[in-house]
Amino acid sequence: MxxxxxxxxxxxxxxxxxxxxxxxxxxxxxxxxxxxxxxxxxxxxxxxxxxxxxxxxxxxxxxxxxxxxxxxxxxEPKPLRLGGEDRLTALVRALPDAALLLDPRGTVVVANLRASGVVASARVGDPVSFAVRVPEVLEAIRAATADGVARRIEFAERVPLDRWLRADIVPVRSAEGRGTATEAVLVGFADLTAQRRVEQMRVDFIANASHELRTPLASLSGFIETLQGPARNDAGARERFLKIMGEQARRMSRLIDDLLSLSRIEMNAHLRPETKVDVTAVLSHVRDALGPLGRERGVEIALEHPPQPVAVHGDRDELFRVFENLVENALKYGGAAGRVEIGIVREGSDVVISVRDYGPGIAPEHVPRLTERFYRVDTAHSREQGGTGLGLAIVKHIVARHRGRLGIESTPGEGSTFSVRLSACPADDTKTSTKS
Structure with a gap:
């Protein structure tokens, strides 16, 4: 009372x-x-x-x-209390975005559940500088505490992945008057990564597409002018030109598909897949899908795996794309010896999937650049094989999204080995993907 x-x-x-x-x-x-x-x-x-x-x-x-x-x-009207918390604390915990409530000294008083996904080290009782290591944000918090003016800061993080965030810093004062001191500071975080990646995707697509599509478009334009002019009545030239034009059109189609796939993967790079996937089943599917290409080139695809299933957390379609690209490259560029080997090995808590060929190998100066966009060791041979120069770039980004590691070992004259290391699932996890 x-x-x-x-x-x-x-x-x-x-x-x-x-x-x-x-x-x-x-x-x-x-x-x-x-x-x-x-x-x-x-x-x-x-x-x-x-x-x-x-x-x-x-x-x-x-x-x-x-x-x-x-x-x-x-x-008698009673003060509002929710589960033993005052209204401000309950409000911070209920916010849909990551948020921290600080006292005037910059100590974390409340951290809601979403804050752990943005500032994982945020703990109640610690200074905010333990969780946020961006000087601009810390300075904005100090200034807002001093003058009571809200601020907004956009910043980027490079470790462990590229992320763009916005911090909204709002001082909290009592309702008695403007002259009272700041009692708390509310810091909210908004993830701008998806928005920035969409913008970057547009820029990259325009730059890469304009560069890579220039050659096939020039070829098509030249053949069309020839067919409309000197080769108008030449049946043999018409058939030959139409075949080349069809190949160039398919090349442009593959190039656009790969660019769009790469952009989608990059846009979701910060979201780790959580579905359990049987790697043995995925590799068996890859072997069956590329079996006709292997028989056409006279190359055997051998798969060695443990007797029990080996599972990882991931996206089944993306993992299929990774191993399809690696095996297809081995067939096209390293299948001279007539054999490509796929292996699955458990190493502690990890699983290592390797694709080995016995072809001509790759010179050491080319190995570090193989995963760059449109980088080719032999441009003419790559285009002859129908490559777009984006296959290994897609592999690298998918493996990074799965928090794995891509390894490349090659010895000229002895062949190459591409390996993917992923974290294996616990044995008691039963949510296995059965998509086929």
Whole structure:
């Protein structure tokens, strides 16, 4: 009960008791009047009547303030508390974005659940500098605490992955007046990674597409002009040109598909897949899908794997794309010896998938650049094989999204080995992807 309510309660209680006292005085005067007008024998009934009135007045005087107090306690408005938390703490915990509530000294008072996905080291009781190591954000927090002005800072993180974030810093003051000091600082974080990646995807697509599509478009334009002019009535030239034009059109189609796939993978690079996937089943599917190409080139695809299933957390379609690209490259560029080997090995908590060929190998100066976009060791041979120069770039980005590692080992004249290391799933995890 508030101090003002307590004063009113005491005042009402005194008022009720004074009213009871008036009843007692009235009863006493009534008894004296009866004593004057009545004889001694008649005095007893008068005294009894006065006593009865006195008891009734006393009971009434005591009952009324108690009833009034109970009524006030029942109707008393109570402060809002949610599960033992005050309203500000409960509000911060309920925010849909990552948020930290700091005291004026910069110590974390509240960190909601989403904050762990943005600032994983944020712990209640630690200085905010332990969780946020961006000087611009820390300086903005200090300035907002001092002058009470909200601020917004955009910043980028490069480790462990590229991310773009926005920090909204809002000082919290009491409602009593503008001159009061800052009591807390609310720091909210918004993830801008998807938005920035979409913007970068547009820029990269325009730059890469304009460069790589220039050659096939020039070829198509030249053949069309030739067919409309000198080779108008030449049936043999028309058939030969139409075949080349079809190949160039398919090359452009593959190039656009690879560019779009790469952009989608990069846009989701910060989201790690969580579905359990059987790697042995994926590699068996890859072997079956590329079996016709192997038979056409006279290359055997051998798969060696443990007897029990080997599972990882991942996206089944993306993992299929990784191993399809690696095996297809081995068939096209390293299948001279007639054999490509796929192996699955458990190493502690990891699983290592390797694709080995026995072809001409790759010179050491080319190995570090193989995963760059449009980088080719032999441009003419790559285009002859239908390559777009994006296959290993796609492999690298998919492996990075799965928090794995891509390894490349090659010896000229002895062949190459491409390996992918991924974290294996615990044996008791049963949510296996059965997509085929």
């Amino acid at each position: 508030a101090l003002g309510d307590s004063s009113r309660f005491i005042e009402d209680n005194l008022r009720e008791r004074l009213a009871g006292a008036r009843w007692i005085l009235a009863a006493a005067w009534l008894g004296l009047a009866a004593a004057v007008w009545m004889d001694a024998l008649a005095l007893m009934p008068a005294i009894g009547l006065g006593a009865l009135i006195l008891v009734a007045a006393s009971v009434s005087a005591r009952r009324r303030p108690v009833a009034a107090a109970l009524a006030r306690l029942t109707n």
